[in-house]
Amino acid sequence: MPRFLANLPVVAATFAAAVLAASAAVAAPSGDTIPTAAGPVALHAIHHAALPAPDLILITHDHDDHFNVPILEAVAGKATIVAPSEVADKMPADLRVKTKVMANGDTATLDGVAIEAFPMYNTTADRQQFHPKGGGNGYILTIGDKRIYIAGDTEETPEMKALTNIDVAFLPMNMPYTMDIQHAAAAVKDFKPKVVYPYHYHGSDVEAFKTLVGDAAEVRPLQWY
Numbered sequence: 001m002p003r004f005l006a007n008l009p010v011v012a013a014t015f016a017a018a019v020l021a022a023s024a025a026v027a028a029p030s031g032d033t034i035p036t037a038a039g040p041v042a043l044h045a046i047h048h049a050a051l052p053a054p055d056l057i058l059i060t061h062d063h064d065d066h067f068n069v070p071i072l073e074a075v076a077g078k079a080t081i082v083a084p085s086e087v088a089d090k091m092p093a094d095l096r097v098k099t100k101v102m103a104n105g106d107t108a109t110l111d112g113v114a115i116e117a118f119p120m121y122n123t124t125a126d127r128q129q130f131h132p133k134g135g136g137n138g139y140i141l142t143i144g145d146k147r148i149y150i151a152g153d154t155e156e157t158p159e160m161k162a163l164t165n166i167d168v169a170f171l172p173m174n175m176p177y178t179m180d181i182q183h184a185a186a187a188v189k190d191f192k193p194k195v196v197y198p199y200h201y202h203g204s205d206v207e208a209f210k211t212l213v214g215d216a217a218e219v220r221p222l223q224w225y
Contacts, residue, residue, distance in 0.1 A: 006058045006139065006150050006170075031222055034168055034195070038144030043197070045222040051075050055111050059083040060120060060152035061136025062090060069095065080110055084117070084137045104134060114142040119159045120152035122177075127155070130177045140166075149193065153178050153200070156187035169193035169217075172200035173209065181205060185212035193217050199224040 031044040057079050060066055067087050072095055081099040083091075088101045100108060102117035109115070118138040122131045131153050138152040146167040153172055154160070156179065171187065172178040179187065181204050188196055196217045198206055201224065210219040 032197075032220055034146060034148075036144030036146040041143055041146070041148070043222065045224050053077050054079045056113070057081045058115075058139050058150065059087050060138065060150070061131065062086045063153070066153070082108070082110070082115060082117075082137075082139070084135065086135050102137060104137060116140040118149070118151075119157055120154035121157060123155045123157055127176055155179050156183060156190065160187060161190045163191040163193075166191060166193040168195045168197070170197045170199055173198050173204045174200040174202065175204075181209040181212060185209055185216075188213050189216045195220055197222055 031042060034041040034043065054075065054077075057072070057076060059081060061084065067083075067090070069090075069092065072081070073092075076095065076098060079098065081095060082102055083099055084103060085101050088096055088099050091099060100110065102108060102115070104117055104119045106117045107115065116139065118140050119133065120131060120136045120138040121133040122128045136152050138154060139150045141148045141150070147165055149163065149166045149169040151160070151169065151171050169188070169191075171184050173181055173184045178184075178200060184198065194217060196213065196219050198204075198209060198219065198221055201209075201221075206219075206221045210221075213219050
């Protein structure tokens with residue numbers, strides 16, 4: 001099964017990312033593991049360590065902490081890149097030729113993994129400048145029997161609230177750009193993922209977030225910022 005680089009924020013010139021490696025032989029000593037019918041999915045938060053060569057790279061939007069051309073050129077290799085047009089339009093030719101452009105609502109199957117590009121945007125009027133509707137993508141991946149939701153940078157949207165059958169969700173919690181812990185916890189209670197990994201949470205009280213979520217989902221913080 002392929003390795004995925006699902007871009008969360010860029011930290012210290014490397015991706016602070018989820019590397020999802022679905023293989024019976026792969027463990028996650030520095031992250032976590034999710035069992036699926038296609039084999040375990042290993043999650044690694046990448047900061048300063050070497051990055052295994054990915055097969056797929058998922059980019060959510062064009063902000064500098066999520067899209068960095070020199071880093072992509074260093075790590076992409078032969079990987080297919082999935083990105084919205086706002087990202088693809090800013091790529092040099094060597095990256096653009098490897099990129100599958102997806103808009104909100106598009107679906108594709110790459111390396112045997114079903115991918116749905118999902119809306120990510122701000123809903124609060126004075127924050128819509130940060131992430132306008134239709135600009136970036138969240139992603140829903142289907143790996144074996146598991147549905148994995150990578151929210152991108154977003155507040156709770158009507159589309160997120162209506163989600164069903166999400167096994168694993170990655171949710172941002174940083175103000176004023178996405179959600180505070182109260183709104184992120186409310187989102188969890190609305191769409192009811194089984195497991196939640198918060199990210200972009202620098203300055204947020206993750207333990208308080210866990211308390212607010214309660215038994216609505218299992219919260220598993222990794223070392224993202």
